[in-house]
Amino acid sequence: MLCKSAVLSSLNDLVTGTVVAVQANFYMVQLTTGRRLLCTKREKLKKIGTTVIAGDAVTVSDWQGERGAIVSVANRRSELDRPPIANVDAVLLVFALAEPEIEPLTLSKFLVKAEGVGVNVQLCLNKSDLISVAEQQVWVDRLAAWGYPPLLVSTHTNDGMEMLRQQLQNQITVLAGHSGVGKSSLIAALIPDLHLRVAAVSGKLNRGRHTTRHVELFELPNGGLIADTPGFNQPDLTCTPIELASYFPELRNQHVNCQFSDCRHEDEPGCGLDRTWERYEHYRNFLLIAQQWEQQQAQQRQPENQWKQRHQSGTAATLEPRLAAKQFRRPSRRSQNQDLTEFTSSLNDDLDINDQDLED
Ligand SMILES: Nc1nc2c(ncn2[C@@H]2O[C@H](COP(=O)(O)OP(=O)(O)OP(=O)(O)O)[C@@H](O)[C@H]2O)c(=O)[nH]1
Numbered sequence: 122m123l124c125k126s127a128v129l130s131s132l133n134d135l136v137t138g139t140v141v142a143v144q145a146n147f148y149m150v151q152l153t154t155g156r157r158l159l160c161t162k163r164e165k166l167k168k169i170g171t172t173v174i175a176g177d178a179v180t181v182s183d184w185q186g187e188r189g190a191i192v193s194v195a196n197r198r199s200e201l202d203r204p205p206i207a208n209v210d211a212v213l214l215v216f217a218l219a220e221p222e223i224e225p226l227t228l229s230k231f232l233v234k235a236e237g238v239g240v241n242v243q244l245c246l247n248k249s250d251l252i253s254v255a256e257q258q259v260w261v262d263r264l265a266a267w268g269y270p271p272l273l274v275s276t277h278t279n280d281g282m283e284m285l286r287q288q289l290q291n292q293i294t295v296l297a298g299h300s301g302v303g304k305s306s307l308i309a310a311l312i313p314d315l316h317l318r319v320a321a322v323s324g325k326l327n328r329g330r331h332t333t334r335h336v337e338l339f340e341l342p343n344g345g346l347i348a349d350t351p352g353f354n355q356p357d358l359t360c361t362p363i364e365l366a367s368y369f370p371e372l373r374n375q376h377v378n379c380q381f382s383d384c385r386h387e388d389e390p391g392c393g394l395d396r397t398w399e400r401y402e403h404y405r406n407f408l409l410i411a412q413q414w415e416q417q418q419a420q421q422r423q424p425e426n427q428w429k430q431r432h433q434s435g436t437a438a439t440l441e442p443r444l445a446a447k448q449f450r451r452p453s454r455r456s457q458n459q460d461l462t463e464f465t466s467s468l469n470d471d472l473d474i475n476d477q478d479l480e481d
């Protein structure tokens with residue numbers, strides 16, 4: 122039992138921490154001391170429209186027992202929108218050396234997508250137990266030439282896991298990669314007392330099912346936070362041709378050889394770039410998608426596209442402004458009604474933690 126004066130002093134103290142999970146209007150904040158507080162957001166922050174997402178560095182006031190109120194949010198170093206996570210330091214792209222086999226074009230697409238986040242991209246190849254050392258070396262050399270020397274690991278034999286632990290220390294990392302490559306298995310191996318649901322490889326494509334439901338930053342035993350993301354099969358490329366060129370290390374590293382600032386590095390006379398690198402064909406392939414995307418964006422910005430036709434039976438068609446999708450979406454009744462009990466119990470479901478753990 123806390124005495125009355127202790128409660129009163131804690132009500133005024135400010136503490137800092139990191140948001141590790143968000144659901145509806147509740148935020149799980151991990152304090153610098155390691156303790157966790159279940160927080161709401163101060164009315165003042167709501168009024169000025171401040172959003173709070175996982176990874177945010179926050180200041181908490183009025184904390185008492187396991188509850189608190191977020192009073193301020195620090196400026197973000199980086200921001201990921203799907204899933205929403207702030208202050209990400211690195212994307213760890215996970216592929217499997219087998220089951221499923223690496224498709225180079227797909228790997229390239231994931232790498233380009235990861236580069237688009239604007240943070241450090243680290244490549245990890247799991248399931249090294251499934252191929253020979255000679256075959257492993259071929260991949261190491263090949264991907265190093267792409268600009269991504271990979272870290273080979275196996276969650277089954279533990280090979281490479283110590284290196285991975287060191288690499289992830291003290292950073293906020295987001296895992297990305299195909300379904301079934303072993304992202305959840307990696308997290309389970311990195312954080313032995315955390316039970317994630319690991320699915321068996323199944324289905325026609327010999328890939329695991331989508332089993333990861335909840336965005337959550339997990340604390341690594343040696344410091345640092347890591348988030349699993351639901352596996353996705355084909356990341357869409359949403360960048361301009363200029364951005365695309367900056368997402369290829371092979372191009373970035375030799376751009377001094379090109380005298381144009383807006384060059385596509387195709388066949389332009391005067392572009393002195395070396396094109397004899399393996400992924401040049403991938404680049405040409407993605408360039409077409411990027412050009413289409415840029416055109417679409419330009420079309421959407423045209424004034425006539427700000428309006429949509431509305432047809433009502435019996436009347437002439439009228440024009441009305443298009444709604445910005447997110448801004449006007451009302452929260453569902455389910456999320457409005459979601460209470461604290463539901464939040465903690467869903468956290469418990471996903472993390473296998475019980476009330477005892479929350480009190481620690
Ligand atoms: N041989 C081998 N299999 C592994 C290894 N790591 C994971 N697996 C298996 O790969 C399958 C998929 O693993 P998950 O951890 O569920 O993969 P995931 O990337 O989280 O999949 P999603 O949640 O669907 O995105 C499971 O059957 C694991 O047992 C490994 O190092 N070697």
Ligand SMILES: [Mg+2]
Nearest residue numbers: 304305332333
């Ligand atoms: Mg998973």
Ligand SMILES: [Zn+2]
Nearest residue numbers: 379384386392
């Ligand atoms: Zn050029």
